[in-house]
Amino acid sequence: xxxxxxxxxxxxxxxxxxxxxxxxxxxxxxxxxxxxxxxxxxxxxxxxxxxxxxxxxxxxxxxxxxxxxxxxxxxxxxxxxxxxxxxxxxxxxxxxxxxxxxxxxxxxxxxxxxxxxxxxxxxxxxxxxxxxxxxxxxxxxxxxxxxxxxxxxxxxxxxxxxxxxxxxxxxxxxxxxxxxxxxxxxxxxxxxxxxxxxxxxxxxxxxxxxxxxxxxxxxxxxxxxxxx
DNA sequence: GGTTGATCATTG
DNA sequence: CAATGATCAACC
Numbered sequence: 506x507x508x509x510x511x512x513x514x515x516x517x518x519x520x521x522x523x524x525x526x527x528x529x530x531x532x533x534x535x536x537x538x539x540x541x542x543x544x545x546x547x548x549x550x551x552x553x554x555x556x557x558x559x560x561x562x563x564x565x566x567x568x569x570x571x572x573x574x575x576x577x578x579x580x581x582x583x584x585x586x587x588x589x590x591x592x593x594x595x596x597x598x599x600x601x602x603x604x605x606x607x608x609x610x611x612x613x614x615x616x617x618x619x620x621x622x623x624x625x626x627x628x629x630x631x632x633x634x635x636x637x638x639x640x641x642x643x644x645x646x647x648x649x650x651x652x653x654x655x656x657x658x659x660x661x662x663x664x665x666x667x668x669x670x671x672x673x674x675x676x677x678x679x680x681x682x683x684x685x686x687x688x689x690x691x692x693x694x695x696x697x698x699x700x701x702x703x704x705x706x707x708x709x710x711x712x713x714x715x716x717x718x719x720x721x722x723x724x725x726x727x728x729x730x731x732x733x
Numbered sequence: 734g735g736t737t738g739a740t741c742a743t744t745g
Numbered sequence: 746c747a748a749t750g751a752t753c754a755a756c757c
Contacts, residue, residue, distance in 0.1 A: 553753055554738030561738080575737095587740080597748085599739060632740090680749045687749090694752060697734070712751090713735080720748090 511541050512565030519579055519648070525564055526628060526646035534630065535639025537563060545639040555638065556630055557585045564626075574621070581624045581648070587632020588644065592727055595632045598718040603688050605701035605714065608671050613660040616667075618686070618716050622659065624650050629727060647730045655685075658722070662686035666716075673702040675711055685722035691715030 509528055516522035529537065534556060538545045541562050546552040561567075566575040566583055575583040587595040601617045613619055629644035651659065662683035669678050680687045692713045703709035 549740060549753095551753060553740040554755085556740095557738040558755090585739085596740060602736080634741095690750060690752085691739095692752075693734085693754090695750085699734075 509540065511563045515565045515567065515576060515578060517578070519581070522564060522576060522579060522581065522626065523646065523648060526626060529560075529563060529628070529643045530645045532643050533639065534559060534641045534643070535637075537643070538639065547637065548634070549638055552638075556587075556641075557583075560585050560628055560630075560643075574624075576626075579624075581626055582621050583626050583628065585628045585630050586723060586727070588629045588727065589633055590631075592629065592644070592731055594720045594723045594727065597687070597689075597720060598723050599691065600686075600716040600718060602691060603666070603670065603714040603716050605670055605675055605699060605711070606708075608667060611667065613663055616663060618659065618663055619656070622651055622718075624648070627723075627726065645730075647727070649726055655722075655726075658685045663716075671702065673704045673706055675701045675714070676704075676709075678714070680717075683719070685719050687717050687719055688714045689717055 512525055516525065535545045538559055541559065543559060543562070546555055549555055561575065561583060564583060574581060584598055586598060589595055601621050604611075604617070627647045627649055631641040631644070662685055666678060666683060666686070666688050669675065669682070678688050680689045682688065690712045695712065697713055698710040699713045701709050701711045
């Protein structure tokens with residue numbers, strides 16, 4: 506017999522990771538926080554990453570400071586995703602920062618977006634604001650890799666968006682571009698600036714951006730999971 | 734400022 | 746009332 510406890514080190518196999526994630530299904534975040542020695546905030550206004558950090562800790566991902574996948578040895582990225590009572594995503598999913606310079610010759614096959622999404626452990630978590638964070642429950646995890654169709658959808662959006670960046674049109678990009686992948690600000694605030702290519706090819710300073718998966722895309726992944 | 738983890742809150 | 750644009754925290 507063993508009590509439920511956070512993995513004290515990175516999982517050494519996919520089985521160990523998935524088993525641990527499945528053990529968390531049905532548990533309340535407050536209970537998991539207590540068992541992990543973490544406090545539980547009354548809301549997520551000032552703790553937006555709290556759920557993600559909590560699950561990282563339970564699954565043995567070294568919290569937050571990695572350049573690559575959460576489980577580099579397994580080639581797996583961990584994503585918690587807030588869902589409503591019907592299992593539909595409540596928020597878009599951040600993928601990675603959008604590179605605004607040094608993009609000459611970059612292709613989809615070796616892009617950061619494709620690498621990040623090659624294998625993802627989705628952990629749904631109740632996310633409605635009417636439920637206090639401590640009472641939100643973890644759902645059934647799903648280990649996912651993009652199908653050919655999904656990879657193609659992502660590639661088309663990525664190419665359109667990267668073309669705009671390379672052509673100096675980054676400030677014309679809005680969250681409406683892309684069917685399943687979008688670019689939106691990703692910064693501490695609207696005063697944060699980073700270098701990019703201007704409309705005449707000159708260096709400009711602009712808001713840092715990130716790639717996000719739109720809810721139609723992640724919703725389809727989760728829906729297929731429920732149907733199977 | 735840039736990375737990690739994301740959700741908030743104003744707007745259409 | 747969903748979605749876009751803005752923002753919060755910790756670590757380095």
